[in-house]
Amino acid sequence: xxxxxxxxxxxxxxxxxxxxxxxxxxxxxxxxxxxxxxxxxxxxxxxxxxxxxxxxxxxxxxxxxxxxxxxxxxxxxxxxxxxxxxxxxxxxxxxxxxxxxxxxxxxxxxxxxxxxxxxxxxxxxxxxxxx
Numbered sequence: 001x002x003x004x005x006x007x008x009x010x011x012x013x014x015x016x017x018x019x020x021x022x023x024x025x026x027x028x029x030x031x032x033x034x035x036x037x038x039x040x041x042x043x044x045x046x047x048x049x050x051x052x053x054x055x056x057x058x059x060x061x062x063x064x065x066x067x068x069x070x071x072x073x074x075x076x077x078x079x080x081x082x083x084x085x086x087x088x089x090x091x092x093x094x095x096x097x098x099x100x101x102x103x104x105x106x107x108x109x110x111x112x113x114x115x116x117x118x119x120x121x122x123x124x125x126x127x128x129x130x131x
Contacts, residue, residue: 060085066093066116073108075099078129083117090119100128 063081070079077098084092093113099105106126114121 062090062117066095066113069116070095070097070109070112073105073112075102075105076109080129081113090117091123093117093119093124095124095126096129097126098129100126 060083062083062085066083067079067081070076070081079098080096082094083090084094095109095113097105097109100109109126110121110124113119113124
């Protein structure tokens, strides 16, 4: 049987399959275009920026230098430093030191870290190291 069927009055009408045949092609093409658009949008907004969430066990060069300098300040004691940086620079700094229970030491550490890394003092968080 072909794609046309006979009507009772002798006139040929298209079969259901032939009516949908053209629409199916349009639907498939539309689905492919929608997928391509979604993929392009994903690449634009989530692109190739690698997200490195790993922790550097040995610390960055900045962290090591700042820790060495801080350990030279009176009353600071042993120090651990973590610097969070992104493309635009230093975002925040965490300092854990033995002398953080002394307000004067905390102020000295905050000023030294901000000056050494070129960041705001409010971006520097200082905590007492446990014994």
